[in-house]
Amino acid sequence: MKRAIVIAAALVFGGLLINAIVDLPSSPVDLRIAVADNMANSGVSHPVTAVLLNFRGYDTLLEIAVLLLALIGLMAAGPMLPPPPNQPADALLQKLARIATPPVIVVGGYLLWAGAFRPGGAFQAGAVLAAAMVLLHLSGLLSAWNAQLLPLARRVILVGGFVLFLCISVALLAAGSLLQYPPHQAGLLILLIESGLTLSLAAILAGLFLFLSRDNGGAP
Amino acid sequence: MSSELLFAVVGALIFTLGVAGTVLVANLLRRILAFNLMGSGAFLVLVGLAQRGGESDPVPHAMVLTGIVVAVAATALALALLRKQHEMKDSEEELTEIDDG
Incomplete structure (x- = not known):
């Protein structure tokens, strides 16, 4: 009974949602124009990176804070049971992982660098690492x-x-307002922030997995 | 129907599936997955609608990029809490067994 009601309600909800999307009026503010007008001052040439690190840098600053908070929460939940006994790792898998890791690090570095002018950036690089x-x-x-x-x-x-990003944004307070980069140094500052973000994001995202894992990974 | 609208409509359908799953499914792991499905649907709507009127709007794209990373972190936290709950339940059952025996 509950199932039928929920499914019927979901169908109605989905129909309304689709109806709203199809009839959606075009937005009164066109952010594309605003972004395009300010690209020259952003320090990068890829619009998504400009939005993430410059125009809406606030979001990214809070995002890395949220990630850190989630990781701390996860660590606080903590393991209760001891890890299971080690299983011997597959030799072929180990060999392949050893071969794959250096190119993956290079790809991560490339993605970080490429973010300035094409799809890429700290998040993608961090995820790859x-x-x-x-x-x-x-x-x-x-x-x-x-x-x-x-x-x-x-x-x-x-x-x-996070600390590097926060320090840079606070330091910019002295020069003007929070997270408003001077146009000449914007490119360098964004690269600096993104480099820090890449390392931290890689560690945090890996930590979300490695703190949860009970596998000792062959190590004593 | 234009392709950007198709993306948005499919996103709305995925979101609806996620809502129904979150309400219907009792298993907590599956509920987390259904909740993630809601997030994916919302991202698809945003990315689809960002392409209305020819050129794509970078602001929703950046929002989705931020959202994906936060969703991953939130999911990991939810899984950690789920496992904690599981472990506490297990040890509680062990204790009751000892009490009974």
Whole structure:
């Protein structure tokens, strides 16, 4: 009974939603024009990167804060059960992971650099690097992280991107307003922020997996 | 129907599926997945509608990029909490078994 009601309600809801989308009037504010007019001052030539790191830098700053918060929440939930006994890792898988990792790091670096003028940027680069770390973990070459025993260097990398971004935005307060880059240095500042974000994002995204994993990954 | 509208309509359908799943499914893991489906539908609507009128609007694209990363983090947190709940339930059952025995 409940099922039938929910399905009927969902159908009506879906119909209304589609109706609203089809009849949607064109927006009174065209942000495309606003973005295109200010591209010259943004310091990059790809509009999505300009929006993410310059025009709407606030969103990105809060986003990395949210990610950090989610990771801290995940660490606080903590493991209760001891890890299961180690399984011997597949030798072929390990070999392939060893071969794949260096090109993946290069791809991550390229994506970071390419973000200035074409699709790419810190998020994509961070996701690729995090995937490499997950691959290494699954093939038994990188042990799972323990929230109770987290080395200082790893903590610095986890929060570094956010702290760097925050410091730059606060420093810009002295020159004008929060997150308003001077047009001449904008490109350099965005690259600096994105580099920090890439490392932190890679560590945080990998951490979301590695803190949850109970697999010791072949390490003692 | 133009392709950008098609994306948005499919996004709305996926969102609706996610809503129905979130309400109907009792299993928490599946509920998390259904909730993610809602997010994916919303992203598809945003990306689809951003392309209205020829050239694509970079602002919704940037929003979706931000949204995807936040959705991943939120999902991981939800999974961690789910596992915690699972473990606590297990140890509770063990305790009741010991009490009974």
